[in-house]
Amino acid sequence: MKSNEFNGRRFKEARIYRGLTIRELAEKIDVTHQMISLYENNKSMPSAENLIRIENALGFPRNYFYQPDTNSILEGSTFFSSPLVLYQEKLGFTESKNNITS
8 A cells, every 4th residue: 555545444443443333434424334434445535525524523633544554453362453552652642532632
């Protein structure tokens, strides 16, 4: 994945981090749940308008969604290595499930 391409995996991770279902996020940004799935699976890229809505709904900066994956997420195991956590640490953010502060 090129650095100028929308990264659906990071988009999905941000949605899950915020505790939103596909349908809930779709309602927040006024698109269908099918469109969210297309974004998450890199089958479609959000328009500029929808990207702004995504940023506002999830509270992540635009460049987060355009960075390549740095680690793999091991679901179902006792260890969870998240690119999101690494990104927040790199920027010096402290985390709270629904609010990120610097």
